[in-house]
Amino acid sequence: MRGRVIRGAAMLVLAGPLVLAPSLAAGPGDPIVAARQASMKEMAAAARAIAEMFNGKRAYEPAAFKAAADTLSARAGAALVAEFPQGTLGAPSGARLEIGEARPEFEALARHIGRLADALADKAGNAPPEITADMRMGAGLPMDGGSLLGKRPGAAEADPAKMPAEHLLHLILQDCTSCHSKFRQKQR
C-alpha cells in the first residue's frame, strides 16, 4: 500500500510538467510570445536610437534614423496586432488577458502608433544631413506654454505628416506607454 503511494507520487512528479503545460495561456517557450517580445525589444532599440539622435547622446545619421523609423513602422500597426492572437495571452507572458477582452481598443492603439510610425518613416526618408529646426519638437506648433506630448486639445488629431519628426517620436512613445499601462503585466 505504502509502496504504491510512493510510486504514485513519483509518477505525478514526473508527469508534472506534461500535466501543467496544456493550458489556454501560452507557455514560457511559446514561439509566438518569444517572437513578439523580440519584436518589442527591436522597437525599443529603434525608439531609443532616434531619441538619442535628437537629444545629442548619439551621432545623428540620416541612414540610421531612416532604418530605426522603418523598424518602428514595420512592427507597429497590423504587424503588432497579428502578434497577439487569442490563446497566447495571459501569464506567464507579459500580455494581459484584457487584450482579448478589449480587442478594439488594443487594435486602435496599434493602428494609431502605426500611423505615427509610418509618418516618421516617410520623413526619415527625406531626412537632411543635419537635424534642422523644423524637425524639432514645437516647430510649426503654436507655442502656447509647454504643450508637450500633444496634451493640447486636438493636437493628437492633427495630421501626422505635418508634425515635426521629434514631435512624432514623442507621440509614439506615448502610445507605447498607454498600451503598456493597460495591456501589459509583469511576466511570471
Ligand code: HEC
Ligand atoms: C498596442 C499595445 C502595445 C504598444 C503600442 C507597444 N507595446 Fe510593447 N508590449 C505590449 C505587450 C502586451 C507586451 C507584453 C508582451 C508579452 O510578454 O507577451 C509588450 C512588451 C514590451 C517589451 C518587453 C519585451 C520582452 O522582452 O518581454 C518592451 C521592451 C516593449 N514592449 C517596448 C515597446 C516600445 C518601445 C513601444 C513603442 C515604440 C511599444 N512597446 C509599444 C504592448 C504594446
